[in-house]
Amino acid sequence: MKRLTREQMAQRVARDIPEGAYVNLGIGLPTLVANHLPAGREILLHSENGVLGMGPAPPAGAEDPDLINAGKQPVTLRDGGCYFHHADSFAMMRGGHLDICVLGGFQVSVTGDLANWHTGEPDAIPAVGGAMDLAIGAKQVFVMMEHHTKQGVSKIVGRCSYPLTGIACVSRIYTDLAVLDVTPHGLSVVDIVDGLSFDELQRLSGVPLINPRA
Amino acid sequence: MKRLTREQMAQRVARDIPEGAYVNLGIGLPTLVANHLPAGREILLHSENGVLGMGPAPPAGAEDPDLINAGKQPVTLRDGGCYFHHADSFAMMRGGHLDICVLGGFQVSVTGDLANWHTGEPDAIPAVGGAMDLAIGAKQVFVMMEHHTKQGVSKIVGRCSYPLTGIACVSRIYTDLAVLDVTPHGLSVVDIVDGLSFDELQRLSGVPLINPRA
C-alpha cells in the first residue's frame, strides 16, 4: 500500500468537481486542487475575500498586491470573473450558493462534525477566518486531510477532541488512504488507495466504516 | 390670516434643509419641496427605488422609463449621483444615514406618532411602501400636511385614530398654519402664518401647544 501524496490527493478531489460547479478551496492543502482541475471543465473558483472566477497564479513579476486569494497569495481573474465586497461574498457562502467547498481538517467525526481551526492548546493563538462560514454554507463540504496525525493517530474520530468548526457539516472526506462519504448510517467507503483492503483500512481508522460492496 | 398654499408650505420646508443634507422627499405633497430648494445649496436627494443625487424632472420627451422616483415619475440624475439596489437603498434609510425625510401625514400626535399610510376604513386597499422605513430611519422626520381635514378637524391630535406608521418618530410638523417642533414636553410653536396669534392657533389645534416666546 502506498499513501497518496498531497498532489495525488488534490488530483483525486479535482476528479469529483463537475463542470459548472462553484467552488471554494480553503487555504493550505485544498489550494492544491486548483492545479488539477481538468482543463476541459469550466469550474468557477470563489475566494471569500471578494472574487468569483479566480484564475491561476500570475507569472513571476506580474503579481498584483490588490488581487489575492484567501491565503493572501497572488492570483488572476478569468474573463467573466468579478469582484464584490465582504458581506456580499459571505452572503454567497452562507446563503448556500456554493456547490462545493474543500477544507483542510484536524479531525472529522463519524457524524460529519469538523474540527479544523484551533488545536485548543492554551498557548495557541486562535484564528478562524471563513472556515465556520464555509462549513455551514456550501452545499457540499469536502474535507481533505491525511488519514493520520504525524503520531499515527486516526484523524477520523468518534467525536472530535479539538474545538469544532461546524456540526454535521462534512459531506465527504478525502485522505491519503481513502475517500469516505458521511451518511446517516456512518462513514461509507467510496474508494481505497491501491493495495489496501477494506479490513486494513478499517484497522487504520478510528471508527467503524461501512463497506458498500460487502 | 391666510393659510399657506401647498407651494408656500414646500417653500417653508425647503428653507430648513441645509447645505450638504441627504434628503428623501415622500410621495405626494413633499415632492413639491424639490422645486423650492435654494439654488445655492448642494442638497442630495435620495429615492428609495435606488438612486442618490436625483435631479429635477426631465424636459418633455426626454423621459426615461428606467429613471424614476418613488412616486414613479420621471426624474434625472445629477453629476455625482449613483444607483444601487433595493436592499442597499433601504439600508441607507434604515441605518440612519439620511439627514431628513419629509413625509405627508393624516395625523401626528403630540408625542410625534405618525399616521400616514392607511385610513383604516374596511374597504380601503392598503399600501405602505417605504413610509414605515423612512419614519424610523431618517435622523429627522419632517411631516408636511394641512392643519385640518377637509371637514375642519385638526390633524394634530392627542392620539392617532388612524393606523400608525411609526411611534414617536416625527421631529417637526409643517402645516398651512404653523411649524411645530415635537419636544419631550409637547408641541412647541416655531412659527405661525402671518396674521394668526398663538391663542388663535391654539384654538384651531387639537392639542395643547407650547409658546416658547411666552
Place this chain on the structure above:
Amino acid sequence: MIDKTVASAAAAVAGIPDGATVMIGGFGTAGQPAELIDALIAQGARDLTIVNNNAGNGDTGLAALLKTGRVRRIVCSFPRQADSQVFDALYRSGALELELVPQGNLAERIRAAGAGIGAFYTPTGYGTALAEGKETRLIDGRAYVLEYPLRADYALIKARLGDRWGNLVYRKTARNFGPIMATAATCTIAQVDAVVPLGELDPEAVVTPGIFVQRVLAVGPAAQAAP
C-alpha cells in the same frame, strides 16, 4: 462550457410548477421583466404566490398575470396605485390574498433569504398594524420586530446586459429588486437587452455575479424602450 442562455421565452420559464412562489423584479414598470411575465402567462402555471413591490399597473405585465386568475397570493408593499384596477377588483372580490410588507422589510427579508440569515430584528413597523402578532424585542433601548427570510422557487428579473455565465448589469433605477431577488430564488431567470461575450462586462461593475443566475434570455433592446 457553461452556457446559461436560453433560446426562447418559453424555454426560459419552462418547468415552473403550479403552486410555485415566484419573485418578479421591478418597481412599477421600471425593471419589470415583461417578456418573461408574458411567457409565464402562456406557460400556464397556476396557484402561484407572487412577490413584487407592487401589484400590477394597467393591464399588461404583472397586471395581466393577475388577470388570468392564476395567482393565489401576492406579497408586496404598495399594491394600490392609480392604475392598479386589476389588483383592486381581485382583492375586493376576495379572489387574491394579500400580504402587505413595509418596503424595507420586503427588501431585507429577500436579502436575508439569499444570505442565509435565519431571522432578523428590524425597527420598521414596530407598534403598527403590520407587526401585529409578531415577536418583538428591546435592544439597547430601541424596539424591534422579528422578521423572517422570504424565499422563492423562481425569480423573474430584468437586466441590461448579461453573459453566458449569468453575470448581470442593470440600467438606472430599473435595478431595484433584481439583484436581491436573484439571490433568494432557487432558479433565477433574467431577461436582458443583450448577451455579451464573457469578459466584456467590467469585473468591478458586475452587479449580479453569475452564481445567482440560472437562465439568461436575450430579448433585444426594444424591450428597454417599451413603455
Place this chain on the structure above:
Amino acid sequence: MIDKTVASAAAAVAGIPDGATVMIGGFGTAGQPAELIDALIAQGARDLTIVNNNAGNGDTGLAALLKTGRVRRIVCSFPRQADSQVFDALYRSGALELELVPQGNLAERIRAAGAGIGAFYTPTGYGTALAEGKETRLIDGRAYVLEYPLRADYALIKARLGDRWGNLVYRKTARNFGPIMATAATCTIAQVDAVVPLGELDPEAVVTPGIFVQRVLAVGPAAQAAP
C-alpha cells in the same frame, strides 16, 4: 458646495479621540489604508478598539499601530499569520484583548450596523466555542446563533478613486471590507489614489455612495503599487 476632500493625512484623522472604536479596511495588506494608519499613529490616540479582518502583517501598517501599545482591544477573524509577530507578542503578554469572530459574522455584523438591523440569527459558529454563551434558536429545523451589530466611531478605508461627494470605487480584491465598514462608522475616512471631478465615476459602478463617507484623502497612485 459639498467638499469632503481633506488636504493632509493629519487633517484626515483629526479628532479621533482616545477610547474610540476604529474599523480599518483591508484583508492582509490588500486594501489596508497605510497612509491613514501612519497618520493615526502620528496623531497619538490611545486606548483604541480596532476592527480588522487580521491583526497586522510584518511591522508596518496595522502592525505598527499595534506596536505603539495604543490599542486595547482588537476584533478580528484571523490574527495568526506567518508575519503577525507584533500581534502574537502583545497577545501572549496579555497586553491586547482579542475578540475572535468568524469572518462571515464579522462582515454581517458590520453590515447590520450600517443597515439598522438590531440583531440577526446566523448559522455560522453554532455549537462551537465561538458561540459559547450566545443565544441560539431553532428556525425551520436549523440551529442559529444570535449576533449583534458591530459599530464604529471611525472607519479608515482605502479605495481607488473618489470624488468630492465621497463616492468611491475600489480596485480588485482590495475592495473587501471597505464598503461595509463605510456604512457602519459615524465618520468614514477614505484614502484614494486620486480624486476625480464630480460625474466622472460611472453612476452604475459606484460601490460606496458618498452618503457613507465623511472625509476623502488623495494619497497618489504610489500607494497602490506599494507592497
